[in-house]
Amino acid sequence: MKKLKCISLFIISIFSALLFAEEYKRDVEYTEALYTFIEAYYNNAIASDEQAKKLFDDAVASISPTASEYEREVLFARCDYLYGMYKMGDYDLESIQKIKSITDTKDKNENISETIKQKKAKAAALFDSGIAHAQKAMKIENRSDAILIYVMCLSSNCTVKPTSYVIGNGLKVQSYAKKAIAADSKNGTAYFYQWAQDLYAPEFFANYKRGYQKMYESYSNKELNFEKFDSFNFLMAIGDSFLKRKDKESALVWYNKAKALYPNNTTLNKILTTNY
Secondary structure (H helix, E strand, O other), X not given: OHHHHHHHHHHHHHHHHXXXXXXXXXXXXXXXXXXXXXXXXXXXXXXOHHHHHHHHHHHHHOOOOOOOHHHHHHXXXXXXXXXXXXXXXXXXXXXXXXOOOOOOOOOOOOOOOHHHHHHHHHHHHHHHHHHHHHHHHHHHOOOHXXXXXXXXXXXXXXXXXXXXXXXXXXXXXXXXXXXXXXXXOOEHHHHHHHHHHHHHOOOOOOOHHHHHHHHHHHHHOOOOEOOHHHHHHHHHHHHHHHHHOOOHHHHHHHHHHHHHHOOOOHHHHHHHHHHO
């Protein structure tokens, strides 16, 4: 009888653990259409601007009119962010970063086309829109996903906006990422943005060693929750941390892990082609 009781308690504990494991949910779940857009973006499966526009329109249309205002604003912000990332030309980020600002009339580099400047301006408009939606959501409920998409749009805007914008807003990225973590300690994406500046800020401000340590620590934390594309971003960041420290062999290990998730990602494949 005692043995049977022990077995019953064991089964109950396992069942409870499974329930707890499935308990985590984002404040706002991704819609299927938005996730389709994300997958296409990360795996370089968008063949034209027309296709990107359709994916964006489908993602926006998939936001239920019966969802709460908070949920709708977060989802609108996510759609704007992703479309902005596409417009920014993430696959041509090296060229786009050569432009000091959208309105830089002193830029005499003949290799930078007006088209790239236009991409940058369109991306900034979308990130601005995403920030506006995120701010509306935060006024309704100051919860993790609203704060986080605000951080994501703000971070990307620092890439495409003038230096004055970066000076005024750059430090907000880490501080708001901490707020997102305070609102939901299991939101893995927030940890990525908390430490991203250590790897991707200008070299004078970067801290590659700490960036690696914190990215690895966060990615290895089984208590945190990630989407597939979050895992990819962490793997890329850890690989980048090694590459920036001239350790190509270690970097390749992590890049290959990232490649297993999105084998056609152009940014990753460009790194591999250039360095290996």
